[in-house]
Amino acid sequence: MRAIYLRSLLRMNLSISLLYFGLFMLIAVLIPVMFWLYPWVAELMVGPIPLAWLVLVVVAYPVLVAFGAGYVRSIEEAEAEYSELVDEP
């Protein structure tokens, strides 16, 4: 009984974590690769600062927080559903 509980719990929690992690890693690898392959993109000026600087010192942080907040919402919704399921006799 415990083993079945555990397997379903682990699968649920891990799939949500991996979804957010995978999406984030995609961005975290693609952005360096893009700047490395196409230095001219990094150099494009957006107002007074280059695009690479804008992305790495300003845009990146709100995006990180959005990922974190999105994960908390998803996992808590899933946990609420799970708890209801478990509590039913």
Add this chain to the structure above:
Amino acid sequence: VTWSVVLVGIVVAATFAIGLYGVRLARTTSDFFVATRAVGPIWNASAIAGEYLSAASFLGIAGLLFKEGAAVLWYPLGYAAGYLVLLLFVAAPLRRFGAYTIPDFAAGRFSSQALRIQSALVVLVIGWFYLLPQMKGAGVTFRLLTGAPYAAGVVLVGVLVTLAVAMGGMKGVTYVQAFHYWTKLLAIGVPAGVLLAVFGLANGSQTPFADGLPTFPDRTEVAFPSETHLEVAEAIEVTVDGVSETWVEGPVTVPARAIVVFEEGSAVPAPADVTVDGISWTLPFPDSSVWSLVAAISLLTATMFGTMGLPHILVRFYTNRDGRSARRTAVGTLALVGVFYMFPWVYAAIGRVWDPGLYVTGDTEVVVLAVPRLIGGGAGSFLGGLVAAGAFSAFLSTSSGLLVSVAGALSHDLVGSFIPTSPDKTRLNLFRVAAVLAGGVAVGLGMLVRPFEINVLVGWAFAIAASAFCPLLILGIWWPRLTKSGAAWGMALGAILSTTAILITMIAPQTGWVGALLAQPAIVTVPLAFSTMILVSLRTRPPRNVESLLLKMHSPDTAVTPPFPTRPLTTPVDG
């Protein structure tokens, strides 16, 4: 300097005042090691961010950015992204498990005292490694402010922190850390805003991102305390100790105690390891070789996966009420740390245009402290004092958190393993002795690391944490099949390989791809540690009775699935 003394004094006094208040509250041993009463997510996130933003974040990022350019922007990004990874895989399960240090987790998850000792040893390596850059930051800052020798600042901060920790332990430190976050944010944010308003990014056609070499904005007098080797990229007229000279392209040696006057508009010469050329400074990769890409991704790996393995950070998640608030704390920390990291670049960019004299002497690490003084007058001196106070706040907060962890590992996990049931009072005294010992070692080693960049030293501490503790935590939390032997071998291999690579880089740096990998080993050692844990586990007998442990970690806080004790498994003492 007067404002510096006043503001640094206020930070130190407030640290001790809040710390002493904490001592009166700290009655039991568990209070002393970790604040037992639950703290709300906002306080907790402030405390974690306060403890996390160290000399590397406050001085190091801007300093290295000023020196080497955009390639350094990967550091703060990885430092912040570490909290996302921690949130996704570790925060809630670890809080529900009830372990408050990594050695506690290792011991509880595998019912093994040997693993407790092994991971306590790794805590010592990471903790001491991370303390070194804090000591270095204290040394260079104190020298800049007072002209005192490097060693004076190291000893001063080392003694202050050791005293605070030996007196107050964790409880005394919790509220101090939250105070330190807001001090640091104020101290980096306000001067940055004023600098942008006063100077702006451009000086005529000179912008930080322009092609070519930076030039002196005015006639500039530079004093050289020691003999300096410069690379002159563009011939310039200078006055050395009152005598006019022409420096032609190529190397120039400036004698010790020389005073050189550079004319307005002259191209800036610099020591060979400084990136002054505009294009290389602006682009996030120093060159187009594939190794610079690999080094950047390896650095991101180390910092993203190392955060969860930092001994002084995980402890703080224990003070959350439950898994839910641990998650909220992680998101809050991510936001607070992210806001802070939006500021250091301002100092590097403005320094490049308005204070290029720092390039010439190679004092790039103090750019944050030097640039606000350009504003001049009382305002410049006040803002200069403010950044100095922020820097001290960074040394004090991170070092005290690290020292608590190192002393805890020494007294509770190592010595405590051999004398398991001793009275509260003995434990406290043991902790105090360990704190003094650990602080002494940090001060001693701190004297030796002056040649190394603050950020590079911190990056190495992250690499060791990522290689040894990240696989232990992630597999220990998510994979029921992980065995004691698997965990032990993987952790040992990750710790030993990464530490060896780093020591080789420190003592005898290599070049080419070997050098790149030895200097940033995480991209190899982290996967290697993971695969060792998995392979050894699959070859050893499956562990029994781990279901209840894992259920406890992964069940929603509200769920009434199998009843578990609410008290942590491994708390040593309860008041």
